[in-house]
């Protein structure tokens with residue numbers, strides 16, 4: 001079970017900062033998609049990112065593991081800049097592909113549409129990256145993969161192809177695949193939005209267990225029940241900005257921002 | 269019409285040594301040029317995807333040049349033109365104890381270059397056919413671009429690439445008949461010389477046609493076999509007729525996890 005063991009079980013949540021985004025800006029075709037986004041995520045914390053469609057949640061999440069470029073600002077992971085380094089004169093230079101790849105090993109990403117590798121068995125989906133990328137011995141990677149599959153309740157699916165799984169099962173495999181790299185941080189982009197309603201529960205349950213094991217998580221979701229129950233903090237994005245953040249009880253019951261209230265009235 | 273049936277049957281059922289040598293030459297050159305064309309075509313396809321404009325431009329220029337000129341002209345330039353201009357002369361040599369004529373080397377080089385332009389386009393399209401999400405998922409796991417290409421994109425692209433690559437190989441086997449122009453004694457040239465000594469033109473070229481047909485037919489079966497293998501191994505597409513084998517497992521009751529009810 002304590003497969004995530006990114007820190008000792010004793011350390012309580014919310015001591016030091018794992019991710020610090022500072023004034024991140026990004027424009028596409030002259031339109032501001034991210035507008036001075038600043039957000040801290042502490043070790044072991046679960047931050048749920050909510051907001052109306054087009055607010056920039058996906059884009060922001062993807063900047064954290066350099067799947068999107070940024071125009072200005074910076075994102076620190078464990079105190080080190082991701083995706084860029086700063087020259088002496090202060091300008092940003094993109095990191096090499098190899099450096100970015102190295103940074104991404106620390107960050108698990110779960111996509112809305114799973115993106116499992118269809119030409120590999122479930123088992124190989126899990127051990128492939130640890131073996132090929134990190135050089136973990138195959139036997140060790142396979143053993144870990146079995147543990148992770150058990151953890152997401154899919155031990156009996158080790159040898160099947162992803163296409164033979166339901167959506168909910170595929171997403172649980174995708175979560176296990178990300179965990180196989182032993183990341184320090186897990187990012188989720190609407191992990192249940194592509195699923196039939198009866199399958200969201202099984203995926204959210206896995207995520208909740210992960211949170212209970214003190215994994216640091218940033219979750220974009222429209223599942224307000226999950227946010228209310230699992231999030232340590234809810235951050236609301238609107239039009240490329242983080243307009244409000246706080247404990248779920250506070251944000252959901254006494255929103256400070258009129259746009260938050262308007263958004264919540266639609267989804268709650 | 270006079271048709272010498274006995275000559276026809278004899279050459280069809282037990283062709284003489286020269287004809288068999290020609291057939292063998294056709295097969296060998298086709299296979300070697302295809303293998304080399306795949307390597308060169310992959311390189312050109314990857315150059316086409318380079319982030320450097322100059323490299324991309326070079327790849328585009330190469331494809332434009334090779335696809336825009338006839339194979340027969342390319343062969344003559346490579347073998348005769350280069351030698352005449354003193355650029356390069358293909359010499360007869362020994363490769364692993366087998367004597368390889370200069371013309372044969374030039375033929376392989378010419379066919380490789382010619383087919384690589386078409387092959388690179390097939391590979392490029394195959395790579396583009398793989399969902400962008402696959403690349404993103406691989407990169408999110410920390411894979412580098414080369415590893416992502418090798419382990420994630422190319423294996424999936426392969427299945428879509430096989431039918432057009434099969435077409436190219438089919439065409440390539442027939443293109444070898446053009447090698448007679450530079451004096452490679454492949455099947456067509458042998459048939460031509462038999463024709464000029466026996467005057468059984470119709471008969472001998474009919475035999476040659478049937479042997480070309482045999483080659484392309486055998487290839488059709490080999491290609492189908494490769495496609496089936498890839499369906500099982502790569503397991504992405506499910507062509508009609510094989511659905512039963514690959515039908516998804518029936519829906520099962522969802523495993524109830526601890527915590528599932530309060531999530």
Ligand SMILES: Nc1ncnc2c1ncn2[C@@H]1O[C@H](COP(=O)(O)OP(=O)(O)OP(=O)(O)O)[C@@H](O)[C@H]1O
Pocket residue numbers: 028033051052053054055056057058059060
């Ligand atoms: N590649 C792109 N080109 C142009 N516009 C883009 C691109 N990617 C995102 N955008 C725009 O950026 C804005 C933010 O998009 P983003 O996907 O981050 O929003 P979101 O908050 O995740 O929305 P949703 O809830 O619908 O997923 C949107 O207006 C979108 O149209």
Ligand SMILES: [Mg+2]
Pocket residue numbers: 057058059190
């Ligand atoms: Mg989104």
